[in-house]
Amino acid sequence: MKFENTGLEGLKADLNYLDDVMSSFDFVREGQWDYERVTYDRKFELKEGTFYLRVFGFAVEGDVGANKATIQLITPLLGKYYYPHGVEYGESENFPKTLVSQCEKILADLKVEIEKFAIE
Structure with missing residues (x-):
């Protein structure tokens, strides 16, 4: 499930x-990283x-492996884990409404904190 329009997209x-x-x-x-990407x-x-x-x-600048990088965030996702295949994000997944609401609140609060030190 994509959480679009959270305000996180594009923050650096x-x-x-x-x-x-x-x-x-x-x-x-x-x-959960390589030299150019991160996943939290x-x-x-x-x-x-x-x-x-x-x-x-x-x-967008620097190197994640050297811990010297500017990171641009993209659309967050919610997925369900299935053993042994991994995490599925598909439209057919059933996500509990309380979990979705909790995630929306977390992402909104996260946006507020990241904006305090966001790079233009």
């Missing part, structure tokens, strides 16, 4: 600042299954 921020802010919202980057995940374990709210970004 320093990677180290972004790591700190995302961590404060319980997102992890861990090994927040896991939700519910009776309906395991879900991941994912915020993606790419380096």
Whole structure:
């Protein structure tokens, strides 16, 4: 499920600042990066299954591996995890309404924090 028009799309921020802010919202980057892209995940374990709210970004300047990069965020996604295949984001997925509302609030709060130090 795409969360479009969150205001996160297109925001740019320093990677180290972004790591700190995302961590404060319980997102992890861990090994979810390469030299040009990052993925921040927040896991939700519910009776309906395991879900991941994912915020993606790419380096518009610098190198993620060197921890010196400016990251531009793109459209966040909500997916459901299926063992052993991975996370599915499709339109046919059934996402609990309470989870969707919670994710929308998290993304709105995240936007406010990132805007404080966003790079033009």
